[in-house]
Amino acid sequence: MRSLPLFAALLLSISRASAASDPRFDGQKADKLSTPALAAPEAPAAPQTSPDEQRLWVVLAAADSRTRTAAATAGVSIEEVRPGRIAGFSTPAALARAKAAGLKVLSSEPLSKRFSAKDFPAKDAAYHNFAETVAELKAIVGKAPDIASLFSIGKTSPGRDGHDIWALRLCPDAKGPAASKKPGIAFMGMHHAREHLSNEVPLLLARRLVENRRDPEVARLLAGRDVYIIPMVNPDGGEYDVSGDRYHMQRKNMRQNGDGSVGVDLNRNYGWGWGGEGASPYPADDTYRGPDAFSEPETQAVKAFVESKKNLTTLLSYHTFSELVLYPWGGSSEPIADKNALKAYRVMAEEMGRMTGYTPMQSSDLYVATGDLTDWSWGEHGIFSWTFELTPKSMWEGGFYPGAAAIATTVQANWRPLLYLIDLADNPRRAAN
Ligand code: 0X9
Ligand code: ZN
Numbered sequence: 001m002r003s004l005p006l007f008a009a010l011l012l013s014i015s016r017a018s019a020a021s022d023p024r025f026d027g028q029k030a031d032k033l034s035t036p037a038l039a040a041p042e043a044p045a046a047p048q049t050s051p052d053e054q055r056l057w058v059v060l061a062a063a064d065s066r067t068r069t070a071a072a073t074a075g076v077s078i079e080e081v082r083p084g085r086i087a088g089f090s091t092p093a094a095l096a097r098a099k100a101a102g103l104k105v106l107s108s109e110p111l112s113k114r115f116s117a118k119d120f121p122a123k124d125a126a127y128h129n130f131a132e133t134v135a136e137l138k139a140i141v142g143k144a145p146d147i148a149s150l151f152s153i154g155k156t157s158p159g160r161d162g163h164d165i166w167a168l169r170l171c172p173d174a175k176g177p178a179a180s181k182k183p184g185i186a187f188m189g190m191h192h193a194r195e196h197l198s199n200e201v202p203l204l205l206a207r208r209l210v211e212n213r214r215d216p217e218v219a220r221l222l223a224g225r226d227v228y229i230i231p232m233v234n235p236d237g238g239e240y241d242v243s244g245d246r247y248h249m250q251r252k253n254m255r256q257n258g259d260g261s262v263g264v265d266l267n268r269n270y271g272w273g274w275g276g277e278g279a280s281p282y283p284a285d286d287t288y289r290g291p292d293a294f295s296e297p298e299t300q301a302v303k304a305f306v307e308s309k310k311n312l313t314t315l316l317s318y319h320t321f322s323e324l325v326l327y328p329w330g331g332s333s334e335p336i337a338d339k340n341a342l343k344a345y346r347v348m349a350e351e352m353g354r355m356t357g358y359t360p361m362q363s364s365d366l367y368v369a370t371g372d373l374t375d376w377s378w379g380e381h382g383i384f385s386w387t388f389e390l391t392p393k394s395m396w397e398g399g400f401y402p403g404a405a406a407i408a409t410t411v412q413a414n415w416r417p418l419l420y421l422i423d424l425a426d427n428p429r430r431a432a433n
Contacts, residue, residue, distance in 0.1 A: 052284075054091060057088075058090045059085055059105075060087075068081065069368040069369075070102070071098050075091065076089070077265075079395065091282075128199060129239065136203055143207075150168055155301075156235060169227070170227040183314075184228065184313065185228070197318075209222065237263065264296050265285075265286065265371075270293065270299055274293035274371045316388060321392050325359070326389065333364050333365075348428065374387050391406050
């Protein structure tokens with residue numbers, strides 16, 4: 001469990017050396033660097049079972065952020081940080097790389113042994129799959145057609161039968177992709193397929209906004225802002241995760257990598273610091289960064305969306321789990337260089353931590369990982385960018401599949417931060433005043 005005392009200890013032990021002189025992380029809009037890629041993947045032998053099915057649940061000794069980052073760089077997808085150790089998903093090859101990097105393995109066991117949960121079973125029927133999400137988005141538009149509209153920011157397989165990535169918009173003076181002069185804010189979910197609560201939260205918060213639009217506070221906020229909700233950035237992965245007779249523990253999208261493995265980690269595929277630490281060059285790994293920055297239709301769609309909305313000041317990407325409020329940088333242990341912005345980030349993180357009970361921290365205090373959405377949207381575009389790790393706190397409380405009861409409580413916990421960010425979207429820096 002990522003508890004407060006643990007993080008107090010972690011903060012003391014953080015190494016701040018790794019990217020100190022990297023201009024990508026200096027808080028300014030730096031020119032893009034061409035970073036030499038890590039060693040090219042070896043050609044793997046044809047597997048008997050798919051690489052995804054060979055994944056392991058591993059526990060490794062790791063006392064500090066530097067060691068956690070070494071595990072992430074080796075290709076271990078870290079899911080839990082506990083005192084002195086981490087746990088997560090790994091291929092056998094990534095585990096061998098972690099061992100070679102000096103990490104001590106405390107335990108490892110096949111994923112198939114550990115997770116046998118049935119797939120959106122009756123008890124989880126409250127969760128929305130892709131079709132149900134689209135139906136809910138349409139229903140929200142139907143409740144408030146004067147301010148709400150729905151448009152696709154792109155397809156997962158452009159020109160083919162992929163899923164649309166839908167954006168719901170709540171704006172008093174513009175519909176669909178048309179420009180607005182109101183300050184813009186975007187809430188995104190499901191970069192990672194198995195993180196189903198990260199779809200539910202923005203989806204149901206959108207419904208709640210519309211249902212409460214006559215409430216004076218909500219009415220004031222909606223009248224002055226341009227709000228976008230994109231609950232399913234990775235619909236292909238999300239659909240796969242709930243297909244068949246069991247959950248698949250899918251993190252990535254559904255790209256066929258050509259070596260028998262499937263998927264790119266979309267939150268390692270953005271073009272700020274891409275190719276650096278904490279992301280894997282090996283296709284079978286859960287944190288595979290992809291062949292190039294923005295190689296994926298999903299990240300290309302988000303990029304095109306963000307770059308077409310010049311009014312965006314704020315962005316929040318929901319993930320699960322661990323109950324954290326995270327802000328840039330994630331790809332560097334350095335704090336952002338803009339002191340005024342850093343102060344605003346810290347004030348807002350503390351405030352949203354109080355609202356939710358989640359723990360606020362710089363992303364890289366968890367582990368350094370390059371190529372995530374929020375480093376890019378902050379670094380490239382100066383958009384105040386957040387990652388929330390939602391409920392629960394640990395794998396033992398349900399991990400990625402915490403059950404239907406978690407939906408309402410997590411939506412409730414995230415209502416005040418949503419309003420807070422919408423309010424501050426005219427100028428997030430005023431939080432520091
Ligand atoms: O690793 C991620 O992409 C996010 N955690 S998750 O368990 N949902 O996969 C955290 C992203 C925070 N960013 C960095 N640490 N760079
Ligand atoms: Zn995630």
